[in-house]
Amino acid sequence: MRKLLVFCLDALCTIDLEYMKTLPNFKLAFEKGSMVKHVEPVYPTLTYPCHCSILTGKTVKNHGIIHNEIVDVENPRAPWYSLRSQIKGETLMDIAKFNGYTTCSLTWPVSGGADIDYNMPMIVPIDYQGDDPYQFYVNYSTQELLDRYYWKYEHYLKGEDKNLDEFTMHLALDIIEDYHQPDVMLVKMCDLDTVKHCEGINNDEVKKQLRKHDRQFGQILEAVKRFGDYENTNFVILGDHGQQNIKRHINFNLLLKENGFIQTDENNHLIDWQAYCHSASMSGWIQLKDPKDENLRQKVHDFLMKIKKDPQYNIGYVFTKEEADEKFGLASEKIDFVIEGDEPMTFDSTLSGKDLFEEYLKPGWHHSLASHGYLPFRDETTAFLAFGKNVKEGVVIERGSMLNEAATMATMLGLKMEDTEGIQWQELIK
Template sequence: MTKKKLFVFCLDALCSMDIELMRTMPNFKFMFEQGSWVTHMHSIYPSVTYPCHCSIVTGNYVEKHGIPHNEIVKAGDQNAPWYNMRQDVQSKTLLDYAKENGFSTCSLSWPVSGGADYDLNMPMIVPIGYNGPNPEQFFESTATAELVERYFPRYGHHLIGEDRSLDRYTMGLATEIIKDYRQPDVMLVKMCDLDTVRHRYGVMNGHVIEQLHKHDAEFGVLVEQIRKHGDFENTDFVILGDHGQTDIDHVLNFNILLKQAGFISVDENDQLIDYDAYCHSVGMSAWISLKDPSDEKMKQKVHEFLLSVKADPKYGLGHVFTKEEVREQYKLTGPFEFVIEGEAAISFGNTLSGDDAFSETRVGDYKTAKASHGGLPYKEQQTTFIACGPSVKQGVVIDQANLVDMAPTMAAMLQFKMQDVDGIILDPLLK
């Protein structure tokens, strides 16, 4: 029996609204002409990049895979480190199963994959704010040494300087790997720039259309490499996203309200001195943590305060979940006691400075940018899942499915099964 291959092209913040345009593009269009797709793929809660990518490859919600946020949050820390290491993910991934089933595996710029036991691995791991001259240091012991030695001298310059670009770096490696390794059996390639452009300019505009055309061209280059150096006829191609985005009206700096209510104390420079309750932004939602989670009286006091803010229409707070409620409804666990979210399209800031709880959106912070995500999965633009190849039927369109369905469906394309997953196989798409 001929061995199947799988090539996954992940576009961060790909939205279902993009399908109409993608169907007209020179390289994406064959996926729609010959394949099938899910129009509205519901993300997880919170719909932020790192937890979403863990759900894509594990088929599980946060409760099982254990990555609840991009950042490892800590009260008062405005520059918290991000989750980076595969060992932090508590579920097996699609690539783990693939390797066990005899497939060669390759992961490029995938979040939370540092140190993963894949055949070829170059994780998304250079800190988002790093501007220094030595990004190679972050790949030591986290990436496959052979890839660093072979390709970093040629493409590492893309990670240095004001015009640094992880996508250019990723494309350089991906094109070379397909040729030099004759197309690894299961290959994940993750691109970031669509998400960046949407944060900066909004969900749909000329900049976004231009970026979609760039991704179309990139996809075309990689498909052509597979035609030349791989096994195109036996490859299932998948284009997928992790979450949508939503245009933001304004930012609610909830720590200002907590400070004014006496739950937070700061010094003359608005630096945290102490707290009973603290707000951590997750973009369009936020977590409220307690200094002492075992203090039931304080927990009740904070809960009553949150409900009072929700009752005041000027703040636009639409949801207050206890940790028990959000676990039951959305399979979300994390270092919090409550989760809050706006009724309309607002995002949350972490700042302790000043006395005004409201502020404008701003470029440079993904949580409070012009467009954002991280909210309830049904509220923002949905993402999508497009598949084409020898395992996939032609012309099937599923209106709605869930992000956790991606991994078991891709495993089924490769003819193995993932165990104990929250998602289901999308059988209507498959032959």
């Protein structure tokens, strides 16, 4: 039976490929496989929407996961998306299981409670610092995995030195050995994204992290050779989005507040609002409180176009909700306009800051040195590499859409995904 193993590196950029070619395990993809060099993600280029698009072949308006976080003006600390039931439509994993393949998903976002044989989702809240992460896994993970492995590796989820990638890797190696390599495996690694956020996109720390991921991938390859079916496995290395170095920053809600669209009390707590900016990191979403008020819509549109003409604000793009839907499949009741910087820029939704252009290079600051959420066609893009039983050697597609990945991986398994917005990269398949 054909098999598929996906090794996902969060924030893998096209610019990483040249260095990856020199590493002992990643280089197999370049020597024995094929690739799509520039993969344009969906908009916004945020982790959770992109992971859902990878598995569904759909834009965010059609799979329903528009952001990492549930967007809510009244609750700026709303929870992140986490449950498979929040995704609309079928995923690659659903189709694989329906067709008799055993499935395994490790640390994949928005997979809690999914009908997957061996499932350990990304489910612990991003800011959780306590010592009981088990409470978040129970009822949403495969209980057999929790019973068998959690006690061995829970220390990787606790304390100052916690490391989700180490937890994921230990699970992956044990599952390949103990269950003789499930037919379809998703293994998602996070640390490359973290390093780039903190250090920027192209430096020695990034190379160090790529070397670590190369060693991890080598361990997976060896585990499959020892305990699985290496000869019939298709290996895929992919990213969910790229990252860009941040050049500017704006606290856009302060600008809306200064211009009368937001009202706060003396403690900067929200009292009322007519237009509000949600941060998608390197893009901003403007939501109207009353989207049926055409006078308000025109007033906000005129304001945004005025701001766009003023170079001090660095606004390079303004899209109406209709344009965002038509161009990018980005649609939600939370979005009436989308704005983005001319130079790479982050947007903040704070109401309490005093500086409209807060210093973005501040050590330890949450946006740090690089981020994502920007337009899909802007550098840096991500990439898709594959090698194995059903993948041709030496094919390089210069540019393509993330929406094609689900159908392509299904084809590697001898399956079809009918309900996608993408098409398979047939030229990669034997």
